[in-house]
Amino acid sequence: MEKRVTIKDVAHEAGVSTATVSYVIHGKESLSEETIRRVNDAIRTLKYVPHMSARSLASNRSHLLGVVIPQTEPNRPLMFDNPFYSEFLSGVEYTARMNGYHMIISGEDMDESYLEICKKRNLDGVVVLGMYPDEFYYTLKEANISIVLVDSYCQDGYFHSVQIDDEHGGYIATKYLIEKGHRKIALLTGHIQKDGVSRRRCLGYRRALEEAGIAFNDHDVYQGPVEHEFGMEMADTIIHKNSYTAVFATADIVAIGLSKALKAKGLRIPEDISLMGFDDLSITELIDTPLTTVKQGIYQKGEAAVNMLIECIEKKETNRQEITLPIHILERASVKDIAQ
Amino acid sequence: MEKRVTIKDVAHEAGVSTATVSYVIHGKESLSEETIRRVNDAIRTLKYVPHMSARSLASNRSHLLGVVIPQTEPNRPLMFDNPFYSEFLSGVEYTARMNGYHMIISGEDMDESYLEICKKRNLDGVVVLGMYPDEFYYTLKEANISIVLVDSYCQDGYFHSVQIDDEHGGYIATKYLIEKGHRKIALLTGHIQKDGVSRRRCLGYRRALEEAGIAFNDHDVYQGPVEHEFGMEMADTIIHKNSYTAVFATADIVAIGLSKALKAKGLRIPEDISLMGFDDLSITELIDTPLTTVKQGIYQKGEAAVNMLIECIEKKETNRQEITLPIHILERASVKDIAQ
DNA sequence: CTGAAAGCGCTTACAG
DNA sequence: CTGAAAGCGCTTACAG
Numbered sequence: 001m002e003k004r005v006t007i008k009d010v011a012h013e014a015g016v017s018t019a020t021v022s023y024v025i026h027g028k029e030s031l032s033e034e035t036i037r038r039v040n041d042a043i044r045t046l047k048y049v050p051h052m053s054a055r056s057l058a059s060n061r062s063h064l065l066g067v068v069i070p071q072t073e074p075n076r077p078l079m080f081d082n083p084f085y086s087e088f089l090s091g092v093e094y095t096a097r098m099n100g101y102h103m104i105i106s107g108e109d110m111d112e113s114y115l116e117i118c119k120k121r122n123l124d125g126v127v128v129l130g131m132y133p134d135e136f137y138y139t140l141k142e143a144n145i146s147i148v149l150v151d152s153y154c155q156d157g158y159f160h161s162v163q164i165d166d167e168h169g170g171y172i173a174t175k176y177l178i179e180k181g182h183r184k185i186a187l188l189t190g191h192i193q194k195d196g197v198s199r200r201r202c203l204g205y206r207r208a209l210e211e212a213g214i215a216f217n218d219h220d221v222y223q224g225p226v227e228h229e230f231g232m233e234m235a236d237t238i239i240h241k242n243s244y245t246a247v248f249a250t251a252d253i254v255a256i257g258l259s260k261a262l263k264a265k266g267l268r269i270p271e272d273i274s275l276m277g278f279d280d281l282s283i284t285e286l287i288d289t290p291l292t293t294v295k296q297g298i299y300q301k302g303e304a305a306v307n308m309l310i311e312c313i314e315k316k317e318t319n320r321q322e323i324t325l326p327i328h329i330l331e332r333a334s335v336k337d338i339a340q
Numbered sequence: 341m342e343k344r345v346t347i348k349d350v351a352h353e354a355g356v357s358t359a360t361v362s363y364v365i366h367g368k369e370s371l372s373e374e375t376i377r378r379v380n381d382a383i384r385t386l387k388y389v390p391h392m393s394a395r396s397l398a399s400n401r402s403h404l405l406g407v408v409i410p411q412t413e414p415n416r417p418l419m420f421d422n423p424f425y426s427e428f429l430s431g432v433e434y435t436a437r438m439n440g441y442h443m444i445i446s447g448e449d450m451d452e453s454y455l456e457i458c459k460k461r462n463l464d465g466v467v468v469l470g471m472y473p474d475e476f477y478y479t480l481k482e483a484n485i486s487i488v489l490v491d492s493y494c495q496d497g498y499f500h501s502v503q504i505d506d507e508h509g510g511y512i513a514t515k516y517l518i519e520k521g522h523r524k525i526a527l528l529t530g531h532i533q534k535d536g537v538s539r540r541r542c543l544g545y546r547r548a549l550e551e552a553g554i555a556f557n558d559h560d561v562y563q564g565p566v567e568h569e570f571g572m573e574m575a576d577t578i579i580h581k582n583s584y585t586a587v588f589a590t591a592d593i594v595a596i597g598l599s600k601a602l603k604a605k606g607l608r609i610p611e612d613i614s615l616m617g618f619d620d621l622s623i624t625e626l627i628d629t630p631l632t633t634v635k636q637g638i639y640q641k642g643e644a645a646v647n648m649l650i651e652c653i654e655k656k657e658t659n660r661q662e663i664t665l666p667i668h669i670l671e672r673a674s675v676k677d678i679a680q
Numbered sequence: 681c682t683g684a685a686a687g688c689g690c691t692t693a694c695a696g
Numbered sequence: 697c698t699g700a701a702a703g704c705g706c707t708t709a710c711a712g
Binding site for chain 2: 004049050051052053054056057062075076077078080081083086087089090091093094097098102103104105106107109116117119120121122228253256257260263264282283285286287288289299
Binding site: 016017018019020023030031032035054056057058059060 | 681682684685687688689
């Protein structure tokens, strides 16, 4: 193994001190043109690459971002196979990379709190997607670094936030169905939790219903895990109960599962039952059912989260930042107009 | 920001030197029970978390693994939305995490060779999925760390390897179709490159054909990007040319795209045309077409790659390691038996 | 405009 | 069985 080229070698080659090399690397002003040129030349000819660990140790900046995504349970694989997370991560990775950061993705494990990872790797910041137990947030604050929460309604002023208006999403989706003449609309949603998105979407569903003079009924709300299996399992219920003409699934992945099971049982979409999704996952393109859905920019969410995070890190911003991304109905063909 | 708890604090609390603390952390033998107990107690009460950057700097071990996956082009997002990569990454992340490593995923950029990332982050090893320009491998060797290649037939003795028998996969898939009476079989494959998997799968296809006395014809081989769009675009060709009764797509994602386009044009699978895939992507479950395919363990590939990598890192193994994972036909219902 | 030097938090021969 | 001390490769007040 050849010896590593260090800042010392560069300093020697350029005939300056290591301090000066460090200064030109970090663009400190008030360096003479000549010095800058010499140092940069030396860096090039020696192919110097900085050692981030050393830099991290000395400056307390790692240029490393943590990314937390949900996992089924602690000490289990992450939910990479959920396309929602993949698309989100794609936006995160790309934005981080373009800004000179790397990301470390990981889950929560029993034996190691996320706070430990923050300290261990000296993370500059972290983006957290989804909902976690209260204790998670509470502990995380101790890390004393910039944190942006995505898809969480946790109102703690310490955390920055990137989100969409989920209540509005639930509202426009339901309203759309109602305008197409539907009055018996089932809601398939993730588990409703205090600060989670499902609750908001459900609230929007309810508002649209009541606005149209349709009674909201708890029995029409079906909660389950945000996975296609949940959609599949619900097929029988949807067919046999309450004569539903439409289903609003608050996640495409659930809508897709339901659609598949429904078709397997001989039903047609939208002729026999209408379907509305939420997300507009890119894999929707692979599905035969042309799913009408509430489109949100998942990739853009990742992008926005990282941009916000980096801005907070570099400007040492402590005031709570918040951004709400736009959403809209994407009309395909899974909803039938049954209004006379 | 509270001051960080360091090994010094632990040493002080336990009444020993920092060297001793370091020794018990790394399980050096020949420590008195008493010392070990005192140090561990101190670690616990102080909630000491090691600073990996410092450790990395001092010991030249970062416990950081690099993961390279393909991207459409340099300076672009990675192909997270391709389910193949997601599943692979899931295996990689989980295995790394369970072994006390973190992973850094990144692509190749114009302005930064992967070698620079290795040096910058002081990576302990890297797993490389897929094919890259020769120069990539050439440069990477300079990093002088353990590297395992996945799905590459690069025979350079420096690189360890995890793979499947792609020729065999192509062979059994084609043979299966032939046994079901098919003789006009189109092959949809990724671009055929020297050390790539596509070439091998194509070779297997050819062998099965010739073994059955069917002439291999270059015109039946269609190369394109491994994306569902490619499958969709091929629908017309498949329908109108050479009266194919079956298609073997060397990637599920392509088969899924083709299937969708075929159905949109009114064809039925397998009644009108039979379809064989490759991979067994987990999203196949979401598709209405019950795709018969060559199943490989994608998650397991990631797992095997990391296990091999960590073993090489920790045992300083330099002899080339190689493992070939099993594959088999997974029979669903996209192939029709047309043999009399 | 630039340099000497302390310090970041660890590890590891070496000595005893 | 344990400790003193050098060293890993950087950054950054401070001084001039």
